[in-house]
Amino acid sequence: MADHAHSETLALRVQFDSAAQQKDASQLGMWIFLITEIMFFGGMFACYTVYRNWYPEVFAIASTSLNAVLGAINTCVLLLSSFTMVMAVRAGQLGQQKTIIIFLILTLLFGGVFLGVKAIEWKEKFDEHHIPGQAAFHVEGIRPADQGHAQLFFSLYFAMTGLHALHMVIGVGILLTLIMQARKGIYSADYYTPVDVAGLYWHFVDIIWIFLFPLLYLIDRHLGK
């Protein structure tokens, strides 16, 4: 036990042999969590794939009603936020405390823009009566008998983008916490693990959107015309 007689620091808790081991454990832990998230979203992606195969024409027409330009802009905004996030992690690696804060704030801003654009898109759907379950639900160009299948598309659209947006809101909360902690100056080149694992989470949410965008907005768009 003599090896463990060091005084405890943030970078090296008593239960670890070395700072490197502690870092590995944190990263691995975060990845295990992300794998459970992949399976969580995976169920929805499987559900989407099944229904898209059953009703390809209706889904193509319904997806055309989504604003692909806004979707593409939002994808770019999210990719930018991933870039600023990885730059915050890089600043952590270099121990640049001020730079960490700047890039975390930029990430927060881009995340906010994404959620704002998403809110505008959802508002459009409400105005167009594309809300599943609405009595006035109606999608142009789809036979009355197939309107139910269009409702299915929009149920999946709101469930998947909604769950994604929820993850973004949680990410915003994490970023706010990190910014407050970073302002206290607790992060250094030796210890920036929270920034590092929050980065993994943020990029994961980005990857989910990378798949949602083509699946919901782009596939078979030419058929819907």
Next chain:
Amino acid sequence: MSAHDEQNHIDSTKTYVKILLTLLFLTGLTTMVAYKDLGAFSTVVALTIAVVKMLLVALFFMHVRHSTKLTKLVVVGGLLWLGILLVLTMSDYLSRGMLGVK
């Protein structure tokens, strides 16, 4: 200790900027291509571009390139299980009715 030297690797800003520009380019490309009539390839092209974007984000932004072997194994294992979920589900739905039995 070489494994840890690898893990503490710090990528240059230039690398990250290049990856970002590639990702933005691919987003533009996939959006433009969606308006063209590619027939059955619409899905294939859209998903191929998405997978390339995922790989860029995972390998560079999430540092999988420099991760430990154990982390890499966990990542690949996770994707494998997702593959099982999707492939087995679809092999059921797509093969229904193939034998003409109701």
